[in-house]
Amino acid sequence: MTALASALLNPRRIALVGASADPARLTARAQIYLRKHGFDGALYPVNPRAATVLGETSYASIADIPGPVDLAYLLLGTEHVEGVIADVAAKGIPVAAILADGFAEAGPEGQARQARLLATARAAGVRILGPNSMGLINLNSRTACSVNAALEAESLPAGRLALVSQSGSMLGAIMARGAARGLGFSHLISTGNEADLTASEIAGLLVDDPQVDAILLFLEAIRRADLLAEAARRAHAAGKPIIAYKLGRSAFGAELANSHTGALAGSDAAADAFFRAHGIARVTMIEALLEAPALFIGRRPLAAPKRAVSVMTTTGGGGAMAVDALGVAGIETRAPNETAVEGLKAAGLPHHGRMIDVTLAGTRADKVQAALSALASDPDTDLALSVIGSSAQFRPHDAVAGILGAARAGLAKPVAAFLVPQADVSLRMLGEAGIPAFRTPESCADVIRAFLDWRAPAPVQEASAIPHALPVRPDEADARRLFAALGLESGFAVMAGPADLPEGLRFPVALKILSPDLAHKTEVGGVALGIPDAAALRAEAEAMAARVASRAPGARITGFLVQPMAKGLAEAILGFRRDPETGPMVLVGAGGVMAELHRDTALRCAPVGIEQARAMIAEVKGLLPLSGWRGLPRGDLEALARAIVAASRLAALPEVAEAEINPLIIHAEGQGVTVADAWVVRA
Structure with a gap:
């Protein structure tokens, strides 16, 4: 374990700077909770106005503390934090956690304050957790160094799940929800604003911790995507799944995440693509974040998931809810195949239909185990799900005995359970046995969907250098070059002007205004199609110049672009964006003027290889007809795949923030593609 990991994840000598002698105050909580939950390391309250704090010797300053200190938790007001960091550095304390808010999330003044704080800390070699951090908890070492009120609980179950949360309040909420179902945590760490230490870097430290089996992330933003990608690859190699819940799926959620943490939020689609590329499983429900680890721990991503499950139930209505929720998530509940049917027949159980209802056959443990064993033998499904009705609440040991027996038998695929009633004892028994168990059909479907979406980290693609100089303010001609x-x-x-007609034009042609200020030329009358000859071209150029000057008087005009008219089988949009959170992204979708409306696109981290490009094309419904669907003419999808790979190489050109071809005309198979319109934005 590195010195940083030791000081952050398992501090044994902690300074509580600004600790209050009044137990009713927030700044007294860390000391109270540390002792309450059994911390047996050294505590050093720092309070110049008290000789003792809550029965322990107090120190007037950090410098007065005898010996080394692993971690300083600054429980000070915002205005006092900057001045104390120098004292932390002088003492040689490697990590300072900062409770105070009023930094990057508080506007320009707070951002400047945070920048000064970080500069001082970096110059002295001090790592910062926060600001706006509710601290850190290591339950295996009984280190509850936090002010979160969830620590008022009398006992905190230790375990092997680590949680890193950018929201301090969610730290306690998730811990409390986990405790209610018997789930124990190894670490819970609140990162707050992440001025320095990010959830990404801390996840990397947790990968190497022998007390951790899985890492859970509660994210409002992705910071240091490079470190998270590295952590995810090492986690995959170590067999430790990383499971993320990230806010920002809606515009409103992204806005709140931005204002809360002072982050620059990227697109949610980019986050999805990033997680998928790096082998991070993503759930969309907070309940699922707690329920997912049991399905992921000890397993690898499926190489070729069937996206189908087998379902047996002791309650018709409950089973139907599960089947419905799974279907909404794109997962089929499949009727048993011949092998599974034979096993069900041998046990005297029903064997018809998508859902095997064993209610009337009895819910004896041997019957349930036999049913699950038969369903798990089906090669056409990925998982066997048992849905349990009232017996889970009133006869918990009987209700789960068959599931426990099936799991112990070492079946070929995972077994999971959805408990329809409130059945805490059954949930706890299943949880302690490491069997995935769900409270709701929605979270059940969310976790299974996340498991089937889970992939091994994609091979790293290197983007070769692009020897091309881009002007400071590029127009479409520059984008095309x-x-x-x-x-x-x-x-x-x-054309420099209406009279500057190029030689050798092949009519009919399209004419477009050139301007670095006009991304959408059609809206200002800057596009004319099907111009038949030179005289018409000159006249249209004069008319276009007048229209654009009238409709966009502030736009700088750099000339006109002329190109031969082209017609193909379909149009695509091909785009590149340097996402502020996740980095370079490449996109392909159904193109043309309706591209923004339909949002029929596929997105990947850039650069991509040819196989990834082909997979992207297969995801776009609007491009399906080009594969020869129902006898339609085949388009040159291989040329489109090569174009995606080419555009993704823009990842190697840091001065490009965004670039787009829309439309990219796709011709018949073997006839290539044509750039009809292009745009580029400098970083």
Whole structure:
């Protein structure tokens, strides 16, 4: 374990700077909770106005503390934090956790305050947890160094799940929810604003901790995506799943996450693509974050999931709820195949239909175990789910005995349970046995969907350098030259003015205004199609110049672009974006003027290889007809895949923030693609 990991994850000598002698105050809680929950290390309250604090010797300053200190928890007001960091550094304390808010989340003044704080800490080699951090908890070492009120609980079950949360209040909420079902945690760490230490870096430290089997992340934003990607790869190698719950799926959620943590929120689709690329499982329900580990721990991502499950139930209505929720999540409940049917017949159990209802056959443990064993033998499904009715509440030992027996038998696939009533004892028994158990059909479907979506980290693609200079304010001609440098060249010519007609034009042509200020030229009358000859081209250029000057008087006009008219089988949108959270992304979708409306797209971390590009194309419904669907003509999807790979190489050009081809015209198989319109934005 590194010195940082030791000081942060398992501190044994803790300074509580600003600890209050009044037990009713928030700043007294850390000391109270540490002692209440059995911390047997050294505590050093720092309070210049008291000789003792809550029965322990107090120190007037950090410098007065005898010997080394692993961690300083600063329980000070915002205005006092900056001045104390220098004292922390002088003492040689490696990590300072900061409770106070009023930093990056509080606007420009707070952002400046946080920048000064971080500069001082970095110059002295001090790592910062927070600001706005509710501290850290190591339950195996009984270290409850936090002010979270959830620590008022009389006992806190220790375990092997680690939670890193950017929200301090959720730290306690998740711990309390876990305790209610017998789940224990190894670590719970609140990262707050993440001025320095991020959830990404801490996840990497937890990968190496022998007390941790799985890492849970509660995220409002992704910071240091590079460190999270590295942690995820090492976690996969170590067999430790990383499971994330991330806010920001809606515009409103992203806005709140931004205001809460002072983060710059990226797109949720980019976060999804990032998690998928790096082998991080994502759940969408907070209940699922607690229920997922039992399904993931000890297992690897499925190489070729069937996206189908077998369901047996002792309650028709409860089973139907599970089947319905799974279907909404895109998971089929499949009728048993011949092998499973034979096993069900041998046990004297029903064997028809998508859902095997064993209610009338009795719910004896041997029957349930036999049913699950038969269903687990089905090669066409990924998981066997048992849905249990009232017996789970009133006869817990009988209700789960068959499931426990099936799990102990070492079946070929996972077994899980959805308990329809409130059945805490049954949930606890299943949890202690490491069997996934769900309270609601929605969380059941969410966890199973996350498991089937889970992939091993994708191979790292290296983007080769692009020897191309991009102007400070590029227009479409500059964008086309950039894409041509990537191998996506389509013929065009530039006119400086209406009278500057290029030679050798192949009519009919399209004419477009050139301006670095106009991303959507059609809206200002800056596009004309099907121009038949030179005279019409000159006249249209004069009319277009007048229209654009009238409708966009502030736009800088750099000329006109002329290109031959092209027609293909379909249009695609091909885009690149440097996401503020997750980094370079490449996108493909159904293109044209309706692209923004339909949102029929696939997204990946850039750069991508040809196989990833093909997979992206297969995800876009609007491109399905080009595969020869129902006898339609085949489009050149291989040329489109090569174009995706080419555009993804923009990851190697840091001056490009965004770039787009829309539409990219797709011709018949073997005839390539044509760039119809292009755009690029400098970083």
